[in-house]
Amino acid sequence: MGIRIVVSSFAGNWREGISIQTLAFLEIDFFALAVLLLIYLNIRHSSGQYIEQKIFMILILADAIILILDMGMWLLDGKTGFLIREIYILVTAFYYVFNPLICMIWYFYVDYKIYKSANRLKRVMIPMLVPAAVNAALSLASIFSGYMFYFDAENIYYRGSLFPLMAVISLFYLVYAMILIVAKKNLLEKREFFIMLVFGIPPLVGGVVQSLVYGLSLVWICATFSALIIFINMQNNQLYTDHLTGLFNRRQLDSYLRQNSQAMEDRMLAGVMIDLNAFKQINDQYGHNIGDQALQHTAEILTKTFRERDFIARYGGDEFLVLMTVHDCKVLKAAVQRLRENVKRFNEQSETPYQISLSIGYDCRSVESEQDVNDFLKHIDQLMYEDKQRRQPA
Structure with missing residues (x-):
């Protein structure tokens, strides 16, 4: 693994010191481990989606293990001494075992992120485990x-004839995950789609380069960089997303209103204020938990009903808000009608012990209107309240 330059002496039968190349990769691996530790410490007590977070934590753990194994391989290569060869063989074997495992875990993360289904994850788990x-x-x-x-007589590591199989299996999981992301991009928010697509690129490129250039160790350092991208996205989601429903929160609403204030003055603004009826009784x-x-x-019904570019937020408690820019108020009325039909379909098909019932207030604000956005929100909130009153038994 490169020209060995002696920089220190070792006790026992270790014949050579650590080469500059080895030191460089050890430092990089150690830095990557420090990054993973910081990510772990920041998310272990966070309140994100439990299954999604658990898979991500397993992904971080697997990446950390393989970085430690990689460090062990660099330290042990070409060294001799009591049990050194035996330890090196075991470390290398587990390094090869873990290579496709971390790629498989990433696929599981992608699958759950897209479908949000633990049952589906269980179904795909067994067939996806076979290559690993x-x-x-x-x-x-x-x-x-x-x-x-x-290993040769000098205890120097070499790739075997079936090394390409391990590389192909690892790449299979990464490429398959990327194909799934592209094929199901309509089930992801635009920002999450690009972030998840980008995740696979660094380890994919690093894996190809490492497979072609003997002596390089890049793939899991690249995977750590990708994990950092996902972590930053998770932190942003926690800041601007309601952790229970996955919709935007009031913080993001305030940001959205500030950033789009001019656009709302230039185009017709449509708004829908929604209240989940009998929520207290359900609780x-x-x-x-059922509440x-x-x-x-x-939230799922709202996401299914409205357009991808529409702003959907949990307004507070059991209230939701949808903001749209439309060219005609008929677009809003059609969306509200879809919402009512989707609620009816849910109640007919669902096996929940409760029925979903919504009070809805909606209206459009013309470009010529002098009503500001806050007054408009109060207006549709009042319309929602009036609809709720009409639904109350006499």
């Missing part, structure tokens, strides 16, 4: 056979 299991079996068998890797009768579920189902 084949690689693990061959990697462990290489301890005796040298299929994936082997009291079935418990807060939270009712809010989540309502």
Whole structure:
């Protein structure tokens, strides 16, 4: 692994010191581990989506393990001494086992991020484990056979004849995840689509380069960089997204109103204020977990109903707000009608112990109107209240 320059002496039978190349990669691996530790410490107590966060934590752990194994390989290569060869063989075997595993975990993260379904994740898990299991079996068998890797008499590591198989399996998971992201981009917000697509690029490029250029160790450093991108996105989501429903929160509403104030003056603004009826009764009768579920189902119905470019937020408690720019108020009326139809369809098909019922206030503000945005929000809130009153039994 490069020209060895002795920079220190070792006790025992270690014949050579650490080369400059080895030191450089050790420093890079150590820096990547420090980044992963900081990410872990920042998200371990956060209140994001539980399954999504758990998969991401496993991804970070797997990346950390493989970086430690990579450091071990750099330290042990070409060294001799008591049990050094045996330890090096085991470290290398597990390094090969973990290579596709971290790529597989990334695929699971993508699958859950897109479909938000734990049941689907369970269904795809077994078939997706097969390539990784084949690689693990061959990697462990290489301890005796040298299929994936082997060592010469000087205890120097070499790739085996089946090394390309491990690389192909790892790339399979990364490429398949990218294909899934592109194919299902309509199920992702635009910002999340680009961030998740970008995630796979650094380890994909690093993996290809590392496979072609012997002696480089890039892929998992690149994976750490990608994990940092996802972490930053998660932090932004926690700042501007309601953690329960996944919709925007009041903070993002304020930001949206500031950034689009001029556009709202130049185009017709449409707004919908929505209240989940009988929310307190659902909480009291079935418990807060079921109440939270009712809010989540309502958010899903709203996301399904309105356009991707429309602004949908949890306004507070059991209230939601949708803001749209339209050329004709008929667009708003059609959207409200879709909303009512989707609520009806949900109640017909769902097996929940409650029915979703919404009070809705909606209107359009013309370009010529002198009403400011805050007054407009109060206006549709009053319309929603009046609709709620009409639904009350006499």
